[in-house]
Amino acid sequence: MEKNIRIELMKSVDSIKNKIKQMKNQEYAMNLSLDKMLKPIADPLKTLVDSNLSIVKNRNVENTTFSNNDSIESDDNNTSSFAKFEDCYDPKQDSEELFEKSPKMEAPDNLKISLEGHDIHDIYDGVNIPFGIRSENKKIWMGNSVVSFSKIENLNNDNVIMVKIDDRAYNLTPGLKELLLRRKPDLKLISDRDKLVYKDMLHFTNAHKRDFNPNGQIRGDKGMKYRTIIKPMLSEMSNDKTLTKLGGNLPKLKEYKKNTDLVYWDDPNELVERLQLLVASRDAGNTNHDNEIFSIIEELKEADIIKE
Template identity: 30%
Template sequence: MMSDDRVAIATRKRKIAELARGIRKKYLLFKLGRSEEDESINKLFKPLSDPLKEIVQSSKILNESVGRIKKEEPLFTPKKTPSTPSRIPQIIRKLKEKEETPFLSLEEIARDDGDGDDDDDDDNQRSREGQQEASFSEQVMDEYLEQYPVMSHPYIKAHWSYSPIIDDLYGPTYDPPSSKWFLGTKEIDFDKKTGYIKIEGKQVRGTPGLYQLIFYRDPDDYNDEDLAAYKGLLKLTDNYLKKDGNLKGTARNKWTHILKFIVERKMPPSGSGLTYNEKPIEYVYWDDPNELVDRLKLLIASKDAGNTSHDNEIVAIINELKEANIIR
């Protein structure tokens, strides 16, 4: 009976741990997705937000100037009191008693009254909260990375930290709703059990060089085997193509030194050759040069009238007359 209870308790603990891990993972995905959304919104509204920030900054400078002018004749002198949490309510009461001081803000009185220990406490509190949040985020990231091979951890972590070394054009993308990675429109899987990288049923063993080729903007530490494996994976995707089917060429080193030689295809022949005409060849025989001259006059008159289909015959008659030394 006791053993059954222990098994049940252990099972509940394991389920609780799995549930907690899932909650942390969803929180991380939500936070990362929100970061991408905030970044895109900032880029979209930057032309509007920058001028508004300048206006706000100018207003702050103007308020500080007016505040300094008003402070030259203070209506009351703040007393130096020990720094305690109850100091702020006391300052508010002073403001109510002195309604004639509209230029003095609560923040300015707080800076003049006391030695600023509360501000230091607030800064310390914010610092502690920031450290706790960073520690929590790091813990969530570590738990998130547990589902991937250890070799892939630094590359996936660099992806989520928006590192400049990550290839945002040819590299993999993550789809939060499906919790899957994609290379172009093809799913790419990093198998933790086997350490293989899989695309469209094809799998290759993951190596640091191959991960660099997949994730990095400018990979520099790989060998020929890594390059061959990357070529095999890339051929299964459309990651190097635009929507119209043309190659996604750029001036990046990764394209000019690696991708270009992997995916560049021979262009199919275009255009057409000479058309085959089954009509019998008409040979023109002559025994009197005057006939050729009359024919030449007729063809030239036709050309002057706008008919351009006799150019070849005109040239042929002229050549015949030259060969016969009739004209030079």
């Protein structure tokens, strides 16, 4: 009897072990299928988290003060990598800005223009600043005009960067740089002179028109640049055109020479001959002499040559 119970108990134990093993195999297979299914989503998220953690660790490393008595051993490779990190890391820019700002959506903070070779397009590749410059077909454009950069030396032997649009050249001041290369320019850096230059560039390139067409409509924008700079500037341009148009439509005064001798009709025969010529001209279809005809008739009536 006890032997049979042991046999049944051993069978039950083996059955339970088999079920547990089977459940583990099913769970493993399920996890494997889920990993394959979620891998396209999980890998980018994992990379993003790892990058964020590395940035936080690097910031902690930079903020840590090491004393000369600390026994920290580092080889040449670690030292060089830390030096490179200090050169490229900007503590003013937090980790959120690093992920939110894309280099193809906005120009870099330090606008270093390389004028050696043909790598100017690589710096601004994909840039499309509203009412500013954009990259298209391996060229830099503003509106319907191609933009090029050049470096010259002024009288003080300082290097000055010039912006050339067709046959016009402009000095790339910090304020003009904000207007051309920023979606949200810093108003503190923009002077009145920069606004005048930018206004001339807009008018010349039609960067504020739809499809950059000179006869096109002005394209509105809800951005900060349009509301604070472009819109007031365009209203001034429209007011200037209105004043010019109103002044141009005013009638001009006729100028006469001084000491002009006015000739009066004193011979009735001449009046009659003149009247005959005017009537013949009117019969031919010219209706511009009706007033003169009526005037001559009135004069002849006053002279009692024609009676009513």
